[in-house]
Amino acid sequence: MLKYRLIFEKTDTAVFISHLDTMRTLQRIFRRADIPVKYSQGFNPHPIMSVVLPLSVGQSSLCEVLDFESESALNLKELPGRLTPFCPHGIRITDARLALGKISAIKWVEVTGTLYGLTQSPDLAALCGSGATITKKTKKGELQLTLSECVRQPELSANADGSQTLRLFISAQEPSFNPELLRQVLGYARAEYRRVSLRTADFEGWA
Numbered sequence: 785m786l787k788y789r790l791i792f793e794k795t796d797t798a799v800f801i802s803h804l805d806t807m808r809t810l811q812r813i814f815r816r817a818d819i820p821v822k823y824s825q826g827f828n829p830h831p832i833m834s835v836v837l838p839l840s841v842g843q844s845s846l847c848e849v850l851d852f853e854s855e856s857a858l859n860l861k862e863l864p865g866r867l868t869p870f871c872p873h874g875i876r877i878t879d880a881r882l883a884l885g886k887i888s889a890i891k892w893v894e895v896t897g898t899l900y901g902l903t904q905s906p907d908l909a910a911l912c913g914s915g916a917t918i919t920k921k922t923k924k925g926e927l928q929l930t931l932s933e934c935v936r937q938p939e940l941s942a943n944a945d946g947s948q949t950l951r952l953f954i955s956a957q958e959p960s961f962n963p964e965l966l967r968q969v970l971g972y973a974r975a976e977y978r979r980v981s982l983r984t985a986d987f988e989g990w991a
Contacts, residue, residue, distance in 0.1 A: 787883035790850040798874025803838040816870040822853040836887050845979035851883050890990050892953040892983040899948040901973025908938040918965045934961040
């Protein structure tokens with residue numbers, strides 16, 4: 785049994801596909817491409833695959849990660865080319881590798897965002913250093929997150945059309961941080977966020 789890892793993009797209209805529907809879509813892609821995937825045991829067997837760090841609906845990504853198991857030795861160079869023709873618009877497999885790096889090593893996600901309706905340019909770096917908090921709603925209630933533990937290296941710049949471009953690193957897990965939470969302190973009307981890369985605790989590239 786071998787563990788594989790795919791890196792894929794989720795852009796354009798695919799950003800409106802929920803996490804569960806993304807999993808169903810990927811399972812269907814594997815079936816159509818005739819890629820053998822190991823199934824779980826029991827009365828209701830299912831493909832052993834998972835998308836790590838689920839992406840919020842409406843956000844795009846260039847670095848989504850799918851781990852799966854197979855009892856067959858797959859050609860990693862050919863795998864993206866075999867899968868992508870069966871992907872819906874907005875989903876594209878960009879890389880295939882053995883699943884060697886630990887998911888737990890992912891600490892930061894590099895994110896860019898285009899903010900609309902932002903009437904002023906607050907000093908987000910100063911806010912992060914001031915001990916400011918943001919409220920995150922969970923299934924168990926509300927959780928107070930400190931910006932300084934969830935946001936690093938924020939940069940905000942103005943665009944010619946009046947929008948603002950935000951670049952920053954957000955906490956990937958423990959705690960996980962949705963960039964949309966920044967609306968609480970920035971007060972923009974709407975935003976378009978995109979994941980760019982995954983990083984370790986030292987901001988090194990994760991593989």
